[in-house]
Amino acid sequence: MKIAILGYGKMGKTIERLAIQKGHEVVLKISNSNQHELTKENLIKADVAIEFSRPETAFHNIAFTLKSGVPIVSGTTAWLEKLDEAKSICKAENGTFFYSSNFSVGVNIFFAMNRHLSSMMATHLQYEVSIEETHHTQKLDYPSGTAITLAEGILENLDRKSRWSGVLKKEGVGTESFPKEAIGIVSNRIDPVPGSHSVKWESEIDAIEISHVAYSREGFAAGALTAAMWIIDKEGVFEMKDMLGF
Ligand SMILES: NC(=O)c1ccc[n+]([C@@H]2O[C@H](COP(=O)([O-])OP(=O)(O)OC[C@H]3O[C@@H](n4cnc5c(N)ncnc54)[C@H](OP(=O)(O)O)[C@@H]3O)[C@@H](O)[C@H]2O)c1
Known part of the structure; x- marks a missing residue:
C-alpha cells in the first residue's frame, strides 16, 4: 500500500515506522514546513492518506484529499465542529473518509x-x-x-x-x-x-x-494503519464501529 502521511509529528512518525515494518511505502510526508507539497499531483501517487496534524489544519487537509479523489483516514482531534461538513464533502465526491478520535x-x-x-x-x-x-x-x-x-x-x-x-x-x-x-x-x-x-x-x-x-502510541498508529488498509476498496464515511463491529 502506498501511503501519504499528512502531519509528520509524533503520530505521523510512529505510523511511518509501523507502515515500513509491514512492507508499505510512504510516498508523501506533509508537515507545517512543506504544506505547499500537498497537491493533487502528489496525493494521487498514494492509495490512501493518513492524517494526524493539528486542529486548525485537519479540515483543510481532509477536504483537499477527498477532492483529490484519495481515501483518507484522520485521527486529529479538536476540529469536530467541521466534521459534518467533511462528511458532506466525502459524500458529494463519492469519496472515502474514516474518522476516529481514538484508533486503539x-x-x-x-x-x-x-x-x-x-x-x-x-x-x-x-x-x-x-x-x-x-x-x-x-x-x-x-x-x-x-x-x-x-x-x-x-x-x-x-x-x-x-x-x-x-x-x-x-x-x-x-x-x-x-x-x-x-x-x-x-x-x-x-x-x-x-x-x-x-x-x-x-x-x-x-x-x-x-x-x-495506553502504554505507547503504537496502538493508535496500528489502528490507523489497519483502518487505512480496510477502507482502500470502500466508498463512504466510516468509523471504528464499522470496522470492529461493535
Ligand atoms: N485518534 C487517535 O487515535 C489519536 C492518537 C494520538 C493523537 N491524536 C491526535 O492527532 C493529532 C496529532 O498528534 P501528534 O501527537 O502527532 O501531534 P504533533 O507531534 O504535534 O504533530 C502534528 C504535526 O502536524 C504538522 N502540521 C502542522 N501544520 C500542518 C499542515 N498544514 N498539514 C500537515 N501537517 C501539519 C506539524 O508540523 P510541524 O512539526 O512542522 O509544526 C506536526 O508535525 C492531535 O490532534 C492529537 O490529539 C489522535
Whole structure:
C-alpha cells in the first residue's frame, strides 16, 4: 500500500515506522514546513492518506484529499465542529473518509463497555459519574477527544445528564464544582503519559471505575494503519464501529 502521511509529528512518525515494518511505502510526508507539497499531483501517487496534524489544519487537509479523489483516514482531534461538513464533502465526491478520535482497539472495547455500563446505571440514581483523563504536556486540547467520546456514550444512555463540562486540573477545580446536569471531565497534563482515561461511578457506599491506559502510541498508529488498509476498496464515511463491529 502506498501511503501519504499528512502531519509528520509524533503520530505521523510512529505510523511511518509501523507502515515500513509491514512492507508499505510512504510516498508523501506533509508537515507545517512543506504544506505547499500537498497537491493533487502528489496525493494521487498514494492509495490512501493518513492524517494526524493539528486542529486548525485537519479540515483543510481532509477536504483537499477527498477532492483529490484519495481515501483518507484522520485521527486529529479538536476540529469536530467541521466534521459534518467533511462528511458532506466525502459524500458529494463519492469519496472515502474514516474518522476516529481514538484508533486503539482497546479504547474502542472500552467505549463499548462504557456505553453498556451507562445503560445499566440509568435506573441507579445514587451513582454520580465523572471522567478523568491524563496526557503528555504537549497535547494542546482538553478534554481529549477520547474523553468527549466517553461522555457522549454516557449521555446517549443516561437521562439525568444533559452535557459534559471540562476543566484542566492545574486550574485547581475539582469534580465537586461541576453543575449537577453535567458530566465532569478532569484533564491532567503530565509527561510522558501517552493517554489514560477512567470513568468513575460513585455512590455514598461504593464506587465502580473502568479505565484504559495506553502504554505507547503504537496502538493508535496500528489502528490507523489497519483502518487505512480496510477502507482502500470502500466508498463512504466510516468509523471504528464499522470496522470492529461493535
Ligand atoms: N485518534 C487517535 O487515535 C489519536 C492518537 C494520538 C493523537 N491524536 C491526535 O492527532 C493529532 C496529532 O498528534 P501528534 O501527537 O502527532 O501531534 P504533533 O507531534 O504535534 O504533530 C502534528 C504535526 O502536524 C504538522 N502540521 C502542522 N501544520 C500542518 C499542515 N498544514 N498539514 C500537515 N501537517 C501539519 C506539524 O508540523 P510541524 O512539526 O512542522 O509544526 C506536526 O508535525 C492531535 O490532534 C492529537 O490529539 C489522535
